[in-house]
Amino acid sequence: MDSLQFTAAELGRRIARRELSAVEATKAVLDRIEAVEGTFHCYVTVDAEGALKSAEQVQQQIDSGELRGPLAGVPVAVKDNISTKGMRTTCASHILDNYIPTFSAEAVNRLQRAGAVILGKTNMDEFAMGSTTETSYFGETKNPWNPEHVPGGSSGGSAAAVAAKECFCALGSDTGGSIRQPASFCGVVGMKPTYGTVSRYGLIAYGSSLDQIGPLTKDVTDCATLLDVIAGHDAKDSTSTARDDGPFAEALVDDVQGMRIGIPRDYFGEGLDAEVREAVLGAVKTLQERGAIVEEFDLSLVDYAIPAYYVIACAEASSNLARFEGVKYGYRAPEYDGLHSMFKRTRSEGFGAEVKRRIMLGSFVLSSGYYDAYYLKALRTKALIKSAFDKAFERFDVIVSPAAPTTAPKLGASLSDPIKMYLGDIYTISANLAGLPGITVPCGMDSKGLPVGIQMLGDCFQEKKLIRMAYTYEQSQNRRVQDEQTV
Amino acid sequence: MANKISDEVIDYVSILAKLELSEEEKEQAKSDMGSMLDYIDKLNELDTDGVEPMSHVFPVTNVFRDDVVTNGDNSAETLANAPAEKEGSFQVPKTVD
Numbered sequence: 001m002d003s004l005q006f007t008a009a010e011l012g013r014r015i016a017r018r019e020l021s022a023v024e025a026t027k028a029v030l031d032r033i034e035a036v037e038g039t040f041h042c043y044v045t046v047d048a049e050g051a052l053k054s055a056e057q058v059q060q061q062i063d064s065g066e067l068r069g070p071l072a073g074v075p076v077a078v079k080d081n082i083s084t085k086g087m088r089t090t091c092a093s094h095i096l097d098n099y100i101p102t103f104s105a106e107a108v109n110r111l112q113r114a115g116a117v118i119l120g121k122t123n124m125d126e127f128a129m130g131s132t133t134e135t136s137y138f139g140e141t142k143n144p145w146n147p148e149h150v151p152g153g154s155s156g157g158s159a160a161a162v163a164a165k166e167c168f169c170a171l172g173s174d175t176g177g178s179i180r181q182p183a184s185f186c187g188v189v190g191m192k193p194t195y196g197t198v199s200r201y202g203l204i205a206y207g208s209s210l211d212q213i214g215p216l217t218k219d220v221t222d223c224a225t226l227l228d229v230i231a232g233h234d235a236k237d238s239t240s241t242a243r244d245d246g247p248f249a250e251a252l253v254d255d256v257q258g259m260r261i262g263i264p265r266d267y268f269g270e271g272l273d274a275e276v277r278e279a280v281l282g283a284v285k286t287l288q289e290r291g292a293i294v295e296e297f298d299l300s301l302v303d304y305a306i307p308a309y310y311v312i313a314c315a316e317a318s319s320n321l322a323r324f325e326g327v328k329y330g331y332r333a334p335e336y337d338g339l340h341s342m343f344k345r346t347r348s349e350g351f352g353a354e355v356k357r358r359i360m361l362g363s364f365v366l367s368s369g370y371y372d373a374y375y376l377k378a379l380r381t382k383a384l385i386k387s388a389f390d391k392a393f394e395r396f397d398v399i400v401s402p403a404a405p406t407t408a409p410k411l412g413a414s415l416s417d418p419i420k421m422y423l424g425d426i427y428t429i430s431a432n433l434a435g436l437p438g439i440t441v442p443c444g445m446d447s448k449g450l451p452v453g454i455q456m457l458g459d460c461f462q463e464k465k466l467i468r469m470a471y472t473y474e475q476s477q478n479r480r481v482q483d484e485q486t487v
Numbered sequence: 488m489a490n491k492i493s494d495e496v497i498d499y500v501s502i503l504a505k506l507e508l509s510e511e512e513k514e515q516a517k518s519d520m521g522s523m524l525d526y527i528d529k530l531n532e533l534d535t536d537g538v539e540p541m542s543h544v545f546p547v548t549n550v551f552r553d554d555v556v557t558n559g560d561n562s563a564e565t566l567a568n569a570p571a572e573k574e575g576s577f578q579v580p581k582t583v584d
Contacts, residue, residue: 102564195544209543238550239543307527318504325505327577332570339580344507356506357519363504364496364520365527377530379540384533386544418519419526435544460544 003028008074008168008222015062015073022062022073025168026055026117029075033119033166040142042151042161044080045088046120051075058115070225072115077167079158080121081128082213083202084108087118091204092136093126095350096330105202106237107171107213107230114229119167122157126352127321128178128206130154131424132414135354140411143185145450149408152182158216159186169217169226173203175210176309177403177428180440183216184403184453187442189223189470190216194460195435196241198227199234205320207313208239210432220441220471224248227463243461251464254475257291259465262396264299267427273406279444279452280402286476287400287469297395301388304381305430306422310358311365311378312433317355318362324350357418386434393459398469400456401427403440407450431457439466441473490524492517 003011003025014020030048037043055075061067078084081091083101085108090096104112111118125135133141133156141156143149144164151160155172159182162170172179174192183190191214198213205211215226228249233242263284268277288294326332326346333345351359365374392399404424414421431438436457443454454473458466497513497520508516562575571578 099568100564102561102568103558235552239547241545301533304530304533307529310523311527311530322505326570327579328565329568330570336580339582340505341507342580343505347505348507351506356504356508356512357516359504359506360497360500360516361520361523364500367500367503374524374527376540377535378527379542380535380538381530381533383538383541384535386541419522433544 004032004165006168007218009070009225011168012070012072012074016068022055022059022117023052025073026051026075029119029165029167036164036166039147040144040160040164040166041139042122042141042157042164042166043077043120044090044092044123044138044157047087047118050087051117051119055117058117061115067115069114069229071111071229073117074168075117075119076111077119077122077158077161077170078108079124079155079170079172081124081173081204082108082171083204084118084121087121089121089204090137091127092124092138093351093355094137094331095324095347097137098331099329101202103202106199106234108202110230110232111171116229122155122161122170124157125154125354127317127355128154128173128175129317129354129358131177131181131421132409133157133182134411134415135352137352142411143408143450145187146448149410149450150185150414152185152404152408154178155216156182159183159188159190162186162188162216162218169215169222171213171230172216173211173213174432175207175313176432177425179214179216180428180438180453180455181404181425183440184455185408185451187451188216188218189220189439189441190214191223191227191439191463191466192431192437193227193231193463194437196239197231197243197437197463199232199237199240201234201236207316208320209316210313220467220474221249221252223439224252224467245461245464248463248467251467252471253468254472256287256469256472259292259398259469260396261287261292261294262392262399263294263296264302264399264401265296266299266302267401271405271423271426272402273446275446276402276406276452279446280400280454283443283454283473284400287473290472290476292469295396297392299388299392299399301385302426302430305385305433306426308378308381308385309429309433310361310422311374312382314358314362315366315375316362318359318366321355321359382433385430389430389434389436389459397462397465398456398458400454403427403453403455407446407448407452427455435460437463437466439470441470443473489528490521492521
């Protein structure tokens, strides 16, 4: 059987049983990258040599019994804003296009300790600012279901690489939906864990109070497996939380009997594509048939999430991106007149249009005279949104919605109108403001043949409820496919 | 557009943002920022009197640890990333005459 068809967990099991080696699996996926990368462009950097060397080392450790985890020998991809020691990490920006980190992100260290083989770094919107992966300095990634469409973003390279079988699973980051939305557009599973669950150490910061690293995978089992590897308290990230409710894989239970699902009416109104609505409500019906209790409710404040988000995210970005000035790393403008001119020219030439737009807005809302009216107002709105979710989770275990209002748009259709693009984040963005975990699972296709994703949101630290519900839904779909094949 | 962004505001924000915008970029920034602020003004519909600004979603406090060096001397690797280096230091353009 073609090893590329395996999920990460299945591949890990077969490697553990010596049915194939880490090196064979790595070679297979590198051949696949060689064959299709020209079409899809999921990666900024592919490290074939490093991956093969690391696969050999991992295989030795598996043979000696040192390594026995579920991801030992499994080739994975890492989003290019997550630092990898000795491997170029660009954030898909000109300003970092030659940057070689001297340390790895904690999530990467954990992957490597588990024996995962890092294939390379995936494409993304520049500094994770975008929803299509079109703002990358290195060019756009194409949607593997139809290369005329975007893969979503900002973790578009990771989502597309999983969908195109150019890796077995991948890390992404999610600041406003950047894992869940591309997972939906590419027909894969993606999860943003509760804020603080995965260390942000070594994640190049965009909006620090919103950023969270998470898995993009072929199925829910892989999602829980990868989350178990990367999650955990880390003293190097002071916002990381110590949790004692793991392992997440324990929640891979095919049963939602009695679980309460809330359907926010405000997420199914104007702007939602009819085919997306139908697919999502179809999935809800499946869960209801499996014993879940479904009820509609009004979440409220939905229209205020995006404006509050852009104030907070841009404010944090303007501060976080101040470190790129052409002194310590990255690009430096060739011509300038003195120190400040060097800073300004470097940044003006090094950043793309969307990044500059957000830095400008962020600098404005933090400036004296506007700080209270914009920045503090947004933080107050965030508090109201958080309490709206607190109220909802008194009644419901899981809030279910689409991941995005439409399926993947065509390449080139989104960037001309920033606000319209921002509105596409309407269902995902609140989870970042409120710190909530969210998972996206494929739930059908539209008439254009593009995947639709269902999003499940849980209360903080309730990933297990999401995994259980997502797994139950996935199992029902697998049975349906098997039934159809046997008919 | 309700929010008219003046040249002075754009120049001031460019200084804060350490960006040098071309005339064309300035005009674009005026229009982009104006329409974003119009959109953000929607927040004014909300009564947030008495609501504490929430910077962090969990009730966290400062995390302290002993100041112990755990990493080795990476100065050569660190400097290898610098656009300009001199005698083991980052080199920058002359700052004082």
